[in-house]
Amino acid sequence: MDALFGPDDAARWIAVPREGDDKYSRGVVGFVTGSATYPGAAVLGVEAAARTGVGMIRYLGAGRPTRMVLQRRPEAVTVEGRVQAWVLGSGQDPETLDDAARAMLELALGQDVPTVLDGGALDRRADAAGLVLLTPHAGELGRLIGVDVAAIVADPAAAARRAAAEQNATVLLKGHTTHVASPDGELLRVRSAPSWLATAGAGDALAGVVGALLATHAELLAADPAAIAALAATAAVLHGLAAERASAGGPLTILDLAEALPRVIAELLIGA
Numbered sequence: 580m581d582a583l584f585g586p587d588d589a590a591r592w593i594a595v596p597r598e599g600d601d602k603y604s605r606g607v608v609g610f611v612t613g614s615a616t617y618p619g620a621a622v623l624g625v626e627a628a629a630r631t632g633v634g635m636i637r638y639l640g641a642g643r644p645t646r647m648v649l650q651r652r653p654e655a656v657t658v659e660g661r662v663q664a665w666v667l668g669s670g671q672d673p674e675t676l677d678d679a680a681r682a683m684l685e686l687a688l689g690q691d692v693p694t695v696l697d698g699g700a701l702d703r704r705a706d707a708a709g710l711v712l713l714t715p716h717a718g719e720l721g722r723l724i725g726v727d728v729a730a731i732v733a734d735p736a737a738a739a740r741r742a743a744a745e746q747n748a749t750v751l752l753k754g755h756t757t758h759v760a761s762p763d764g765e766l767l768r769v770r771s772a773p774s775w776l777a778t779a780g781a782g783d784a785l786a787g788v789v790g791a792l793l794a795t796h797a798e799l800l801a802a803d804p805a806a807i808a809a810l811a812a813t814a815a816v817l818h819g820l821a822a823e824r825a826s827a828g829g830p831l832t833i834l835d836l837a838e839a840l841p842r843v844i845a846e847l848l849i850g851a
């Protein structure tokens with residue numbers, strides 16, 4: 580199957596809190612992202628998850644990114660504990676990662692919960708115990724599967740499908756059109772983003788959006804792992820619509836995109 584996935588589809592994949600919910604039942608998303616080199620990636624992922632809606636955010640990392648995350652989002656909890664979905668690797672270079680973050684990364688990889696592998700963790704699929712979503716851009720995918728970037732840009736759908744089959748994981752290949760490929764060959768295409776979104780940090784925010792969606796659908800994913808593809812595509816739709824709103828036809832910043840997320844979600848729910 581090869582299908583366009585749009586706002587009407589995304590509206591069905593938003594978990595609306597109910598009377599009986601608490602912060603744990605809504606879902607906890609854990610982040611091991613950012614580093615002394617790229618602390619901003621940690622802030623952007625956490626900010627985007629907070630604005631997507633989740634019961635709790637746990638951020639586990641080095642001192643500098645932790646301080647920056649707390650400055651922007653004092654709601655984040657920075658101690659170990661229960662997590663229903665992980666976001667790993669944005670803003671991390673395995674060569675220079677400090678020992679504390681490295682230990683947290685190994686701990687997270689060993690847990691059987693849905694896991695987003697981004698940035699410096701893209702090559703850790705074999706070590707991940709949980710259901711995996713890989714979120715590469717074309718350059719990263721090229722390195723991962725040993726294919727020239729030009730070939731990926733020429734046929735992104737085929738590249739995403741090949742990677743999903745080889746890695747036995749769902750792959751969200753970023754770009755103007757975002758392609759989400761499942762290991763069984765199913766493909767979803769998302770085209771909601773303006774080209775103003777091609778700016779540094781956009782992918783870090785996307786990882787946060789999808790992390791929040793996976794955490795708030797943890798039970799559903801345990802029963803139906805294939806749903807991870809629709810949730811990944813939903814993240815791309817929300818991210819693209821928020822970019823459109825933040826842009827309003829001009830340049831955008833990623834914090835503005837994050838700020839636009841709650842209204843985008845509310846409007847999707849009203850229209851559903």
Ligand SMILES: NC(=O)C1=CN([C@@H]2O[C@H](COP(=O)(O)OP(=O)(O)OC[C@H]3O[C@@H](n4cnc5c(N)ncnc54)[C@H](O)[C@@H]3O)[C@@H](O)[C@H]2O)[C@@H](O)CC1
Binds near residue numbers: 668670671718728
């Ligand atoms: N504020 C921050 O802290 C930011 C941190 N970032 C982090 O920086 C690290 C390195 O990210 P990079 O994306 O530079 O990764 P890389 O340096 O690994 O890849 C960039 C290389 O891939 C090539 N390439 C081919 N197709 C591309 C495409 N569609 N998009 C981007 N590059 C493409 C580029 O020409 C370049 O040579 C990641 O861990 C990322 O999370 C970035 O997200 C930028 C913002």
Ligand SMILES: Nc1ncnc2c1ncn2[C@@H]1O[C@H](COP(=O)(O)OP(=O)(O)O)[C@@H](O)[C@H]1O
Binds near residue numbers: 755774779780781783
């Ligand atoms: N030309 C484009 N039009 C629309 N969206 C784009 C375009 N180029 C990139 N994007 C989106 O911007 C984001 C870029 O992510 P990524 O390359 O990982 O950035 P970073 O690593 O700087 O965070 C992705 O969500 C991607 O789909």
